[in-house]
Amino acid sequence: MNCINICRIEHRFYLTVLLLILQKPHHVSAEGAPRKLTLADDQRIIFTHINETLELRCPIDTSDTKTFVEWTRGNESLYMEPGYEINKKGVLRIKSVAMKHAGTYTCEAVNGYGFVQVELNVIVDKPEVGNVDDIPINPNSVNRVHVSQPSIKRRPTKFIDDVGGQATFHCVATGQPTPHIFWFKNGFQIKNAETETSKGKVHSTLKLRGLNMNDAGIYKCIARNIVGEDHLDFHLQVTEIPKPPQILSLEPASTTIKEGEAAVFWCEVDSKPGLKLHIKWLKKLSKEEITDSVILDDLRLFRSGANFYRPLPNATNTHSGLDGLYKSKLLIKNSCKEDSGTYVCLALNDKGFSFKNVSLTVVNTALKSYPGHSGHFPTSDTSLVVIVIIALVIVLATIVLVTQLYCRSSSQKTVASKRVFFDPECGALSQNSAFLQKTGKKANVSYPELNDPQSKSNLLCSNSTCGFETENKFQKQFM
Secondary structure (H helix, E strand, O other), X not given: XXXXXXXXXXXXXXXXXXXXXXXXXXXXXXXXXXXXXXXXHHHHXXXXXXXXXXXXXXXXXXXXXXXXXXXXXXXXXXXXXXXXXXXXOOOEEEOOOOHHHOEEEEEEEEEOOEEEEEEEEEEEEOOOOOOHHHOOOOOOOOOOOOOEEEEXXXXXXXXXXXXXXXXXXXXXXXXXXXXXXXXXXXXXXXXXXXXXXXXXXXXXXEEEOOOOHHHOEEEEEEEEOOOOEEEEEEEEEEEOOOOOOEEEEEEOXXXXXXXXXXXXXXXXXXXXXXXXXXXXXXXXXXOOOOOHHHHHHOOOOEEEOOEEEEEOOOEEEEEOOOOOEEEEEEEEOOOOHHHOEEEEEEEEEOOEEEEEEEEXXXXXXXXXXXXXXXXXXXXXXXXXXXXXXXXXXXHHHHHHHHHHHHHHHHHHHHHHHOOEEEEOOOEEEEOOHHHHHHHOXXXXXXXXXXXXXXXXXXXXXXXXXXXXXXXHHHHHHOO
């Protein structure tokens, strides 16, 4: 801190103490620090011309006669400064304005309770015509000059730019004499604008590079000549560096449902206002679905590495009502086994993209029962079970019937082969078919004479046809 600032602080302190001592006791509770008058930004701008007399009034309530007003320019006090006068009411008077008087002036009001400061900007203009009263108005005069008030061409005045970016304001004015263009922000002059005159028009361009949040505000373009002035305000909004959309939530993360039920997924996305946002739903193709024909024929597929995704049309996007917040709903009606798999919520804007995955499992309740689900079968599965049961009953009944018929036939053959034959001459004989077959074979036996009665009887008893004959005899006796 230099010596000048230290002296100013000490001077202000002693002045405040002195004024506080001089205050009347009954004013103590009613008074306070000086009150600043309401002042618009453009009212802080004071225009003047060369060689004119300029008076600057401090926008402070001076109803309190004990308020002291001091004027400074930069770090220099104007009290007792050559070319400046400050009267008892605190009005600063510049006798003959020159270009050197342009700049920022600060008025400081002090009383026994505190102080306030207000800054005013003085613009010294140098018009082409010194005095409007000197302009000839006689239309027949040879030296007549046509004059007109400045007019600024209207154009879009609202801008939204990102931090670190650039904003450009362009102001074009016409008038006679040629107007001068000035730029201000919040009542303070900006002097780095580029200005040029072409074909009777004044073009002024203000460029702001490397924007930050403090650059946001209202920029005023003022065109002035000796006849009058015109102005145009430019509104600049500076926003944070835009980022890719962010998926805040994706619910449910995974779910299991039964065939025929509906599945619903919600995706909430945050994206900067002003950027065009797209929310898409994709289904990841399974290994069985990835074939050469599908990859070549389906042009809608998205590829990420070795994975392929198919966009889904049945999605609904809505705005949540808050700035930058959006919701998207995916609805799968009448789900089937093929709907099982991985689904992706994909959000894209001008600055990038982000995504999240969810999984869906669709189960067949006819094959397996899961906790939390009822054990009933769908109508189609019930019909299939009934048909299978009927077919099994028919097959079993057929097997039982065939078995019974076979057993009955075998029993009859066994009874016929074990019949007992009775021969009165030979006695009771038990013969079977095997015996008959054996006796029917040729053997080395002596055949007796048929004329011998005893031999004939023995032959009948030993012959293989004995049972047959005896059976015939037995039958004849009972006939």
